[in-house]
Amino acid sequence: MNEVIVSDILQGKLRTEFKTVSAMAAIYCHAQHGTRQGLCQECKTLLDYAETRLDRCPYGQEKPTCNQCPIHCYKPEQKEQMRQVMRFSGPRMLLPHPILAIRHLLHEKKPVPDKPKLNASNRHLRKKVK
Ligand SMILES: [Zn+2]
Numbered sequence: 001m002n003e004v005i006v007s008d009i010l011q012g013k014l015r016t017e018f019k020t021v022s023a024m025a026a027i028y029c030h031a032q033h034g035t036r037q038g039l040c041q042e043c044k045t046l047l048d049y050a051e052t053r054l055d056r057c058p059y060g061q062e063k064p065t066c067n068q069c070p071i072h073c074y075k076p077e078q079k080e081q082m083r084q085v086m087r088f089s090g091p092r093m094l095l096p097h098p099i100l101a102i103r104h105l106l107h108e109k110k111p112v113p114d115k116p117k118l119n120a121s122n123r124h125l126r127k128k129v130k
């Protein structure tokens with residue numbers, strides 16, 4: 001029930017953030033779409049999209065929470081979907097995932113960095129290593 005999808009490509013804080021998003025997607029999908037195991041196609045697609053956005057986030061490891069981010073990299077449709085997922089699952093995270101939930105709340109209080117550093121994205125670093 002509380003299985004959390006782990007990203008193969010994301011590192012560090014972005015990886016944790018993806019875990020948080022995927023846990024929220026699971027809570028949402030189970031409650032709203034009646035999925036018992038894993039995610040429905042729609043939620044899976046959204047989660048894949050989230051992974052790509054995290055991978056390409058120019059802030060990289062300095063990324064603020066999406067809520068506070070000045071960049072707004074989501075397309076309107078996905079943004080609206082994600083907003084609903086967060087709104088529904090945010091308050092329901094504490095019980096099944098206390099550590100992820102508290103981390104996210106603390107992260108939200110941190111100041112947003114001025115400007116992303118050059119080439120800080122997970123994607124860039126990922127390609128460099130190879
Ligand atoms: Zn779903």
